[in-house]
Amino acid sequence: MRFLTFAATAMLFMMSTSPLFAASKADFDKAYGAAVATQKKAASIGGEWRDIGTFLKNAKKLAEEGDYDRAIKLAKKAKQQGELGHDQAMAQQGKDVTPSMLR
16 A cells, blocks of 8 residues: 555656646747847846857757757746846946956
């Protein structure tokens, strides 16, 4: 009986941690669009981080190859960097952020 309980628990865990459906082009388009919008928002105040463009370029390439799961992961990573870059730029506005050794 314990084995059946363990097996059932393990099976539920595996089902909950793996996607039941593969990502689609529509899912990618939504994630990519959100990432591009966030990139533009960050860039508008000088907060675009270095790798956002690379992530978006690679995401688009993966999507063209049909690997939507990995493409969405990269798009989400780009979106996150855009949000962080925007937040960083907002926090540093009006402050002297020059390192003390360069003053």
